[in-house]
Amino acid sequence: MNAPLVSTPRVEAFFFDADPGTRFSLYHAPDPHRPERGAILYVHPFAEELNRTRRMALLQARRFAALGYAVFQIDLFGCGDSCGDFSAARWDIWKRDLGVALEWLRGRSAGPVQLWGLRLGGLLALDFASSTPVDGIILWQPFMQGRSCINHFLREQLIAQGDNPPPGSPRSTAALRAYLAAHGSIEVGGYALARELAQAVDACDAVALAVPPCPIHWFASGAPAPTRLAASAARLTRRWGERGATVQFHAVDGVPFWNPIEEAECPALLAATSAVFGAEP
Template sequence: MPFFLSADEGERFCLYHEPEPGVAPRGAILYVHPFAEELNKSRRMVSLQARAYAQAGYGVLQIDLYGCGDSSGELSKARWDIWLADLARAWQWLAERHLGPRYLWGLRLGALLALDFAVGARPQALILWQPALSGRAHLNQFARLQSAARLFAGAPAVEQGTEIAGYLMPPALSAAINQLDAGALTPRCPVQWLELNLPPLDAGTDYGASAEAQAALQPASALLIDRWRSDGAVVHAVPLHGEPFWISTDIGVVPSLLEASSAALEIA
């Protein structure tokens, strides 16, 4: 069900997947999308997963944040606090559906935004797809695509907007993202961490059971998860082999991630 959610700065485009008719409601999930073109590249996978969650009895709300997708505003005027306010409105909208416990699901930079929002929202659990570990490092990845990494290599924020991957970033937004560190956002709820890695070159393109047995977390992810656990967090990490659909040339689908995500929520 598509609709627009009223906000202080225009409207936000939303897509809501109701729990499957005849299935007892089990909760509600708010999806937090990634940044820039990764949002568009991931829509197919997110849609498939949202439908799977709905079939299992969850209401799933997707929201395009201010200046993103089909929502009001320009990214050049976006701010981190506006995005947090957008999530707060969506979170309240889900609460009014009275479906049960609420969960946050984020992809890439959206996972980092979900972690930041979770500090006050206190979700039942977090579902993190390929989370960005550092806002600065994440923007550097985009900057390198256009040979602009020097703009985010510790230099102070410039007074003019900076173009990243074809998107004009306001200084306040880039500065806020640069300061984000997942290590400082230890979650106080269970976390389902799902991460994709390409298989070894000699493993071919078969992402079946034999390949999954060899999948491992990226070293930086493993270190962060260990740090969270030492700080009391409960993290269930699932490494998988698969194509990074959020940056692939074609619209990619990773069935193993869909299956693992549905199974992970069962134990959240």
């Protein structure tokens, strides 16, 4: 770990060495006046959703810390303030980043360690946990199929083109995917997505993952609460239950704060998550 950029009794911001380069990180120490409950490693969402959701992630990290959890936030390779271009980001590098972060966090906390993933970060957390056991997983509005995330990302390009796209430009996600396959990269909203990363994300499906036998809390927020997802959660609960995992689905009313809405917050999600993880053992 390099020297902290910011250090207070409760928060440290720093870069740590990883392969390749360095990663920006934020560590929230647990409230010393509370019994320590364990540690939580945050796994952020994809591309611009990382920036759109920073405020919500920070607010919840502070709440977790106030409840007695040590919380570690990391910008993965090619993302946020970490080194590397997004065009060079790869799924396996991101999983290696999580491995380094998890080792660092376990050096700080002797308690149970949970992963907390938002959007594609939820699917990445599940994939990582299928080969690196953890004590629990927290999912905030996760993508359960990587292909859905890539399609959502590509649709943003179609929206940006508007009703009068330039002549010859792709006009469907299928056409954008064909362009990506042929050219090896496509730029959407300033993010150059490499074919290799898109293929790895596409191939990831939560149903097929060997999740560890641990508690999984799935929080779904929207306006109104997306109870239609409860059926999907029920199917995964049965599948993952065969491997010893237990799933609890929490539907929450609130705005989709990962969308391009300025400083969108979802107080109900913060309250619901804090209630679950602040409950007495």
